[in-house]
């Protein structure tokens with residue numbers, strides 16, 4: 001196609017995003033931040049809503065103010081004049097004109113960098129930006145990442161200068177080939193909504209490290225596997241002072257492994273014992289507080305440290321009425337406190353995507369077990385190869401981020417996905433991938449019920465350790481008696497956790513237990529549900545839907561008003577509904 005000449009060539013470009021694919025980063029580029037001294041780039045950045053994606057389409061990131069002949073160009077942008085946006089934040093919550101904005105947002109800031117040593121390497125690390133992120137430094141693309149809930153790292157050693165111009169374009173749009181796809185029952189917050197850091201290392205950077213109790217060794221062995229990029233051969237040192245461990249680890253081809261005899265005090269919700277662990281190699285050091293425990297499935301039962309456990313849980317979205325998908329330490333601590341102390345729970349299903357890394361860190365400390373999940377939710381493009389790569393990469397990033405977290409006991413590869421051959425291949429491959437990365441956790445998913453023959457039936461279960469079942473008999477399906485028939489018709493060979501069960505109620509809305517949306521209806525619903533669930537021998541846990549009401553774009557009747565109201569607590573995170581006490585008393589007595 002020849003260009004009319006007097007227009008900017010980019011206005012005719014239809015594949016303007018393609019060149020940036022070359023800068024894609026994923027789990028292999030991810031740098032662990034545990035215990036590192038990092039420099040924060042959080043703060044107020046210039047921001048522009050850019051629905052036509054001109055940062056890319058028009059190569060605005062080059063900031064070319066003059067043409068080849070040195071004439072000033074009439075550029076359409078002027079970054080330093082733009083209003084500021086808080087990083088981290090969800091732009092939906094920062095500006096009312098951006099509440100439903102789901103396209104591209106351009107973030108711009110400067111930063112100064114002075115090398116501390118000749119062999120210094122430097123990285124930009126993002127804890128989370130939704131959904132696709134393009135990173136530009138000093139007029140050049142340096143990184144691109146897909147996935148709205150997992151961290152990513154971009155090495156900028158060769159692109160960084162003393163004075164730097166950093167531009168981050170975040171595409172928050174929905175797409176049927178993304179993970180999740182365009183239809184979700186949770187609000188689509190977007191932006192750079194988690195921390196941004198500069199990381200400095202020497203010539204060698206520890207890229208991944210995994211420390212854990214070795215399963216099936218009578219709790220007597222711990223193992224370390226790690227990878228480093230830089231010095232390929234050498235000696236690393238693993239230290240666990242409280243266990244008297246200071247051990248050299250041989251490194252070959254950038255990898256090191258060791259298994260050691262040790263008898264650590266075991267981590268559990270009742271005794272969340274953590275140990276200071278440090279790994280150093282060729283000038284790089286990572287540190288973490290790590291709990292040692294054994295979580296496994298034997299037959300139809302779930303064991304923690306050799307004892308059978310019933311997973312008394314609840315579901316939780318990362319959703320706050322003021323902060324959107326952002327959260328705070330205080331908010332996390334309060335949620336875990338309510339679950340432990342008031343609900344008598346020991347387990348939280350973090351639905352339906354990786355929550356902030358802070359959640360599992362605090363769960364380790366406070367003692368609660370976690371189900372963590374990637375957003376392979378509903379109608380994913382299961383026959384699309386790049387969709388699978390995206391899903392597997394998000395799972396890989398989640399596992400690398402949290403595999404040293406004792407509280408995380410289950411990796412979930414998805415939720416409520418219609419059964420097709422493509423879905424079976426896609427999700428069983430994800431389950432196999434999770435098993436290949438980590439033999440210290442169970443792999444689960446919210447599976448399917450054969451509603452015609454009224455029994456639990458999902459071929460995906462063959463690839464899983466734990467079968468999750470979401471059921472709403474008595475709510476979406478008004479016939480509550482169907483639950484009993486389904487349970488009596490089923491004979492699963494693995495433990496089942498009821499990963500969702502719930503009914504909507506508006507806090508403060510009262511009436512008879514026959515009236516939808518009343519607290520009394522939800523209370524009676526829970527009373528019938530816990531009686532049925534509690535009497536089924538193959539159900540080894542339940543995480544009802546959901547602890548707090550949460551924002552959802554489709555929920556617009558006069559009781560919901562933009563929120564999914566199945567919470568046991570209102571979106572104010574304070575007002576409990578009557579059903580809360582029903583579940584709490586069930587858990588208080590349930591062994």
Ligand code: GCU
Pocket residue numbers: 185352415416470500545564566
């Ligand atoms: C589904 C789904 C949830 C959803 C819930 C509901 O089971 O997994 O994400 O919010 O039902 O309808 O409330």
